[in-house]
Amino acid sequence: MEMTPEIIERLEKLNDKYAALGQDLTSYLDGLLYADSVKYWNYIQVDTLLSLQKPKTSFPDEVIFIVYHQITELYFKLALNEFEQLGEEVNLSKSFFVERVGRINRYFEALIKSFEIMVTGMDKEQFLKFRMSLLPASGFQSAQYRFIEMYSTDFINLVHKDKREALEGSTSISEMYEFIYWKEGATEVLTGKKTLTLEQFEKRYQKEFIALGEKCHTRNLWQVYQRLSPNEQLDENVINCLRQNDINVNINWPLAHYKSAVRYLQRTNDDIAATGGTNWQKYLPPRFQKRIFYPELWTESEKEDWGKSWVFDSLA
Numbered sequence: 001m002e003m004t005p006e007i008i009e010r011l012e013k014l015n016d017k018y019a020a021l022g023q024d025l026t027s028y029l030d031g032l033l034y035a036d037s038v039k040y041w042n043y044i045q046v047d048t049l050l051s052l053q054k055p056k057t058s059f060p061d062e063v064i065f066i067v068y069h070q071i072t073e074l075y076f077k078l079a080l081n082e083f084e085q086l087g088e089e090v091n092l093s094k095s096f097f098v099e100r101v102g103r104i105n106r107y108f109e110a111l112i113k114s115f116e117i118m119v120t121g122m123d124k125e126q127f128l129k130f131r132m133s134l135l136p137a138s139g140f141q142s143a144q145y146r147f148i149e150m151y152s153t154d155f156i157n158l159v160h161k162d163k164r165e166a167l168e169g170s171t172s173i174s175e176m177y178e179f180i181y182w183k184e185g186a187t188e189v190l191t192g193k194k195t196l197t198l199e200q201f202e203k204r205y206q207k208e209f210i211a212l213g214e215k216c217h218t219r220n221l222w223q224v225y226q227r228l229s230p231n232e233q234l235d236e237n238v239i240n241c242l243r244q245n246d247i248n249v250n251i252n253w254p255l256a257h258y259k260s261a262v263r264y265l266q267r268t269n270d271d272i273a274a275t276g277g278t279n280w281q282k283y284l285p286p287r288f289q290k291r292i293f294y295p296e297l298w299t300e301s302e303k304e305d306w307g308k309s310w311v312f313d314s315l316a
């Protein structure tokens with residue numbers, strides 16, 4: 001093959017690059033010479049990926065349950081990748097903000113749409129059996145879900161709605177963490193005690209949650225938004241992408257998820273009390289949680305009606 005001017009130009013650039021690092025280009029060219037070519041299955045780690053499903057039972061539908069949780073965690077990872085870049089961006093512009101929040105919105109929209117795979121895509125008899133082998137694990141223990149919340153909003157908005165007013169103005173993440181809204185979701189109805197699910201979750205992640213809460217104090221999405229100019233903050237596209245984010249994460253995903261709990265777990269209140277379980281019917285619906293990341297962007301009546309019409313529409 002001929003040494004074209006393009007090849008020579010690139011070799012010179014490479015030579016400059018390695019010379020600047022005090023390195024000898026020839027050795028690196030040797031490295032290229034001996035390196036194996038990249039193959040799809042190695043690069044994507046297909047074999048490893050497909051070896052990560054380890055059912056606890058032999059019910060075939062348990063694989064659907066595991067894979068769909070893994071898919072969700074991967075989308076959460078993509079969302080966190082965007083939150084991190086938004087928090088670190090030094091030359092923040094309106095277009096960067098809208099584009100990156102748009103990416104997060106698309107990830108959640110893909111999850112909301114695909115949740116039917118859980119809601120209608122498993123055999124109920126099988127589910128009710130294999131879930132007994134998974135206790136006390138629960139999607140409640142998804143740490144990435146909690147990271148996303150902390151990367152989205154000021155910590156006070158994650159405090160239980162009954163405690164928010166009292167803690168308004170607190171700068172201590174540990175103090176607010178004591179009353180984080182989701183502890184209610186893993187508290188036994190009869191005794192008021194923390195469930196084992198919650199105890200194990202906190203033992204594993206509590207330190208990380210508090211550290212991340214502190215880190216996100218100045219770089220959660222709401223704080224990033226405040227760094228836009230006053231005019232940019234009023235821009236329709238900017239406001240709409242944040243409002244869409246609030247709807248996706250705090251209404252539509254929770255509702256899609258709630259529908260699966262209704263399909264598989266709905267029983268009478270007596271049954272729930274008898275098992276000493278959590279009252280997820282009173283905890284999961286967005287109209288009860290009233291978790292809102294960007295309350296400043298909603299009117300009083302929109303906040304008052306948070307999740308109400310959607311509940312009736314989708315569960316009727």
Ligand code: HEM
Pocket residue numbers: 068069072073118119138139140141142145182185186197257260261262264265278280284
């Ligand atoms: C058939 C499918 C599912 C059912 C029946 C179900 C059921 C439940 C229930 C009853 C809770 C309340 C806490 C508890 O009692 O453990 C819960 C919480 C939760 N689940 Fe699921 N779940 C399903 C699928 C998923 C999937 C695919 C994910 C994805 C990671 C997930 C993530 C979560 C999260 C993040 C919470 C906490 C929600 C919050 O605190 O607001 N779940 N789930």
